Amino acid sequence: MERIPILKLGSFLLVTIQVDMHDELAVRLQDDLTTKIVDSSARGVLIDISALDIVDSFIGRMLAGIASMSKILDAQTVVVGMQPAVAITLVELGLSLDGIKTALNVDRGMKLLRDSLELSEDENLAAGEANGEFESIHASDEN
């Protein structure tokens, strides 16, 4: 079954969406992420959408869903890397993505998470060592 890989990076989870997602894949990612947040006690989730050419209302809804579910599970979500054309189109489409934190790139997204969680860089990495850094739950993507 096709899945989007979720990487564990210290106390954060990193998801890089690199495929043109059909709706079911987007829903599966939402489910996988919520499970993974609980299993790994993650404090933050970074979703890199720099490879996405479009974000339509369905993907927008999925991102908003991940943000609110993670919030309930005591983790913060930051969406990073949105392309300018995607941002313009989203606004015209009528989606404001209220409640979703965004950052220009992964670095800034990390900083935003660290600052808002008041974690230092060391603390984030220390948490990672304890849990096994860069562990991927869907490393072998079978398609």
Place this chain on the structure above:
Amino acid sequence: MQVTKTERFPIRVQSDVVVVRQKVRNWTIELGLSLIDQTKVITAASELARNTLEYGGGGEVELASLKNDIGKNGLRLIFEDQGPGIPDINLALTDGYTSGGGLGMGLSGSRRLMNEFNIESEVGKGTRVTVIKWK
């Protein structure tokens, strides 16, 4: 108005929506649209293809290259289904209105993203949405 090329694709399963997005992308590039306009057209196509699938029970899309009377080029997309139809089109075009589980931005948002937008629907017969982007 002159139609120079057409192609039809089925919208029967979710992966067809992805195919429609990719085909529309190729056509917008061929037409020479700017990146922003490409993104707008692909996004509108994604919304409308999903509507065809989710609310119309599946259908087809026709892509067409257009040339108007003053030589302007454009891309026309016609989404057709034989589904239940839309009883109140004005209501369906309202921001935030949804008969399903969506955000209700599909139809109204697509209208904003395109230059021309037309919707015909008959209850019990089906729905046809026609959109055009001019270069």
